[in-house]
Amino acid sequence: MSYFIIPQAWIAPAIAAAAMSFGTLGDTTKVIYRNLPGQGLGEARPPRTIVIDKRPASEWSKAKAQCVIGHEYGHLRGFRDESNKDDPVHSDNPRSLMFHSLNLTACERWRSHHGL
Ligand SMILES: [Zn+2]
Numbered sequence: 513m514s515y516f517i518i519p520q521a522w523i524a525p526a527i528a529a530a531a532m533s534f535g536t537l538g539d540t541t542k543v544i545y546r547n548l549p550g551q552g553l554g555e556a557r558p559p560r561t562i563v564i565d566k567r568p569a570s571e572w573s574k575a576k577a578q579c580v581i582g583h584e585y586g587h588l589r590g591f592r593d594e595s596n597k598d599d600p601v602h603s604d605n606p607r608s609l610m611f612h613s614l615n616l617t618a619c620e621r622w623r624s625h626h627g628l
Pocket residue numbers: 583587602611612
């Protein structure tokens with residue numbers, strides 16, 4: 513099965529924006545592709561690897577790809593929201609990029625804030 517490789521021209525600015533949002537990892541972030549279980553779009557593998565689900569190009573947009581990268585980068589940086597008792601690695605605010613699922617409105621706000 514062929515799958516979409518996210519262009520470096522989308523990845524680099526997303527990582528730069530995520531470093532502004534969450535702090536820098538201080539080293540190169542690696543993006544790899546795997547068949548993730550369930551509906552997962554991405555996964556963070558500390559210390560600095562972002563796993564992207566193997567999907568056809570038709571299932572990716574620039575916004576979706578950049579926000580998944582930004583979200584997973586937040587996990588690599590150890591994002592915590594202790595007020596979200598059941599799932600403190602995510603925000604319980606649907607307006608946050610760190611909400612447990614991809615919210616395209618929050619995604620667009622984050623992208624436009626960072627000029628993506
Ligand atoms: Zn997450």
